[in-house]
Amino acid sequence: MSKSIAIVGGGPGGLTLARVLRLHGVDAVVYEREPSRAARGQGGMLDLHVDSGQRALREAGLEAEFHAIARREGQDMRLLDHTGALLLQEDTPDDAPLARPEVDRADLRDVLLDSLPEDAVVWGRAFRNATPRPEGGHTLHFADGSTAVCDLLVGADGANSRVRPLVTDARPFHYGVNYVEMAIPDIDRAHPELATVVGRGTYWVMGPGQSLSAQRNGDGRVRLYLGFHTPADWFATCGVPFDDPARARPALAELFAGWAPDVTALIRACDDTVIQRPLTMLPVGLTWPATPGVTLIGDAAHLMPPVGEGVNMAMLDALELALALAADPGDPAAAVARHEKEMFERTAPVAEMCLRITEMMTAPDGAQAMLRFFTGR
Structure with missing residues (x-):
């Protein structure tokens, strides 16, 4: 594919997309607002699921690196009510499968960054807006006054995405x-x-x-x-x-x-x-019409309540978009349109489930509701 790809946002979704594209011979540049990889802490833990986040890392050729940072014991859980009564305790055996292991956000980011050449990420580029080019694609404008051009712009810039307004008026x-x-x-x-x-x-x-x-x-x-x-x-x-x-x-x-x-x-x-x-959150089931030269992945596309699915959906979005683009190098617009349709269909029920879990958590009997959820009763 000779067309240039710009990814706004250097989180797990954007970096996974860049990594898988490069494995398939497609160059992409990630523009990240932070001045360097060490500019700030990356937050807490993430649980990566076998069929989404872990699948993305496997197909990105990073399974061994994932196993090196995965914390099997992080799957342990204790659920109590506010009186201190223990309702549920799940302890993970040492030989348990890595179904939903915890990883530090910083460790995951390092694994993805280390898998890319240094010039794949441009630091200190806070995206402001993009303007269409007469010949197709967009000119990107950054807070420091610099610009860049691309044929395909991918917004992987999270909840408060500045790329999102190019495709929809929806707001969190x-x-x-x-x-x-x-x-x-x-x-x-x-x-x-x-x-x-x-x-x-x-x-x-x-x-x-x-x-x-x-x-x-x-x-x-x-x-x-x-x-x-x-x-x-x-x-x-x-x-x-x-x-x-x-x-x-x-x-x-x-x-x-x-x-x-x-x-x-x-x-x-x-x-x-x-x-x-x-x-x-964004409206459950949000869609938008195919927009030439731009698309979204992760929280930029389908921000959900934080119950463990967001990063997994972002990394799966990235994997499937990269595979779609690599499979149809002659018609990236068609590849993006197919990917968006599949992403909409896949993520809507996940977002609905996240909302139902949040409603259970905020119910008057939230502790008992979550106990019933975890035990299947």
Whole structure:
């Protein structure tokens, strides 16, 4: 394929797309807004599923690298209600298959970056907009004043995609859930008693209108996600001084007064990481008419509630788009149109499932609803 491909966004989806295209002899350039691969932390853990995220890595020739970073024990889970009653405990045997192992986001990104030549990713290019070219394709405009041209533009730039307006007017909407992300570094040394509480994987406590999940990372850090079933303006109206972590921690712990003591102990043990995350999603079943020279993958195309499917769908989107383009080098527009149709059909039921799970989690009996979900009762 002689046509040039530009990928906006250097997350798992964009990097997987670039990697698989290059395996098939198709060059692509990834434009990433961060100034370097080490510019910031990449967040917590991801569980990669056999038939989606893991499949993408296998077909990208990175299965051995995946096994080197996968944490089998990260599949462990403990589900409790807000009184501290243990409802479900799943411990992963040492010889268990890697059905949904956890990987650090940073480790996954490093694996994908290391599989690409250095010139495949252009750092420090914050995409602003694109204008159609008379001869086809687009001119890309970046925040630093630079430009680039391409025949096919792929938006892999996440929830707040700047590429998305080229194909649809749809925008993410808040669906009544807000998260606060916190962290306990080096929990085994600093708080061994809490390390025992959390275990090796995910510790999940659910109560009326709120939840806490604690997830162990490969570097010994535990990330906490406090969930609040509240409107979009909650961060501004709740009275928690988010700009002052030393005061925010006790204020957040107070919101869990009356819950099991381990919950408030975990919150008080956190460091100064206090990140506000209002949760949004795109309409389930979003589609758009085929648009010459541009397409979307991942959260840019089908942002879902975060219940473990987003990164898997993004990497599968990337794999299937790359294979479609490689199979039809003479007609990339037709390849993109076929891929989009298949992506719409594949991801709509997944997004619907994610929304149903979120509705269960936010129900008055959320803990029991999730117990029934996990046990099939």
